[in-house]
Amino acid sequence: MGSPGCEHMGCTAHSPLYISHPHAEPQLAWLDEAEDVKPPRSLLGLPEPSWSGVYLPYYDRLVMEEKPWVLRMTETPAPAAPPPSRSPELSPPAPSQAQDSPPEVEGQVEERCLEQVQTMVVGEVLKDINTACKLLNIAPDPLDWNWVHVQKWLLWTEHLYRLPQVSTLFQELNGRDLCSMTEADFRQRSLQFGDVLYAHLDIWRSAAAMKERCPPEDSKSAADDDSWSDVIGDYPSQPIHLWQFLRELLLKPHNYSRCIRWLNKEKGIFKIEDSAHVDRLWGIRKNRPAMNYDKLSRSIRQYYKKGIIRKPDVSRRLVYQFVNPV
DNA sequence: AACCAGGACAGGT
DNA sequence: ACCTGTCCTGGTT
Numbered sequence: 001m002g003s004p005g006c007e008h009m010g011c012t013a014h015s016p017l018y019i020s021h022p023h024a025e026p027q028l029a030w031l032d033e034a035e036d037v038k039p040p041r042s043l044l045g046l047p048e049p050s051w052s053g054v055y056l057p058y059y060d061r062l063v064m065e066e067k068p069w070v071l072r073m074t075e076t077p078a079p080a081a082p083p084p085s086r087s088p089e090l091s092p093p094a095p096s097q098a099q100d101s102p103p104e105v106e107g108q109v110e111e112r113c114l115e116q117v118q119t120m121v122v123g124e125v126l127k128d129i130n131t132a133c134k135l136l137n138i139a140p141d142p143l144d145w146n147w148v149h150v151q152k153w154l155l156w157t158e159h160l161y162r163l164p165q166v167s168t169l170f171q172e173l174n175g176r177d178l179c180s181m182t183e184a185d186f187r188q189r190s191l192q193f194g195d196v197l198y199a200h201l202d203i204w205r206s207a208a209a210m211k212e213r214c215p216p217e218d219s220k221s222a223a224d225d226d227s228w229s230d231v232i233g234d235y236p237s238q239p240i241h242l243w244q245f246l247r248e249l250l251l252k253p254h255n256y257s258r259c260i261r262w263l264n265k266e267k268g269i270f271k272i273e274d275s276a277h278v279d280r281l282w283g284i285r286k287n288r289p290a291m292n293y294d295k296l297s298r299s300i301r302q303y304y305k306k307g308i309i310r311k312p313d314v315s316r317r318l319v320y321q322f323v324n325p326v
Numbered sequence: 327a328a329c330c331a332g333g334a335c336a337g338g339t
Numbered sequence: 340a341c342c343t344g345t346c347c348t349g350g351t352t
Contacts, residue, residue, distance in 0.1 A: 239339080242343075288344070299343055301331065317329060317352070
């Protein structure tokens with residue numbers, strides 16, 4: 001298999017901890033004609049350097065590709081080095097090369113910033129998990145998964161991180177089995193990607209552990225939205241319509257803009273950038289391994305007469321439009 | 327070759 | 340009844 005490296009895509013340039021995936025496909029499509037997706041440089045109005053020092057176990061390894069702008073860790077411990085803590089604690093701030101301001105004041109300010117950043121990062125993680133739960137129709141806590149859920153999660157993870165097929169190596173395992181496995185066990189099943197899967201699972205477990213520790217009410221604090229309540233939200237969410245599914249993907253540009261993205265969010269116009277990827281995700285969601293774009297697009301076409309989706313006025317390949325944009 | 331339009335039918339809810 | 344997966348014919352890019 002000729003594996004396209006990622007050098008030609010320039011992804012190493014902005015992501016120091018980028019893990020090259022042997023099966024990486026051309027990505028960062030949003031760079032070409034991106035209209036909506038730009039790295040949110042300062043979601044909190046924080047200068048970029050403030051990100052450094054934030055350490056969520058393993059998170060960096062997994063999201064660098066997806067959101068290279070979110071965690072730009074300069075000196076985070078090497079992924080293999082730290083024992084994968086089973087709790088979502090964040091490491092203390094890296095000692096800053098103090099400048100000229102009074103150290104205590106600066107320390108306090110920094111601490112506050114860091115708290116905000118931590119809250120936000122954790123919130124983002126939780127939101128991503130919540131999205132995946134909705135899209136996959138699985139519970140957030142891996143301990144609650146049966147083997148079908150495990151397979152779904154594995155397939156999803158494969159596609160999210162462009163891993164080669166690994167799900168077959170973890171057959172007949174339920175969530176409890178999976179959680180009882182050590183990193184070594186993972187590596188034994190998949191020499192190359194066991195650690196990545198283990199790390200990803202670790203994030204999910206941490207999120208679930210967090211949810212247990214903190215009562216959901218308090219944590220719905222100051223911030224705007226729904227991170228907690230969503231993750232904790234009731235399951236199952238049951239049948240999902242294709243149009244809902246597509247919208248969910250569209251609402252998570254940092255995760256899915258490589259395969260589907262808005263061309264004009266206000267008008268509800270979107271483009272399927274990677275039809276194969278989208279049909280695969282839909283197939284995973286619906287437990288339809290034979291799903292393909294032909295069938296998916298046929299389902300989209302059914303929405304024409306229902307007035308849910310249509311082709312935009314100037315019809316373009318792989319471009320559709322929600323009749324009632326949000 | 328991939329995408330698009332839409333008819334027909336089956337199967338599940 | 341409705342949704343959608345599947346298959347199909349035929350057209351377009």
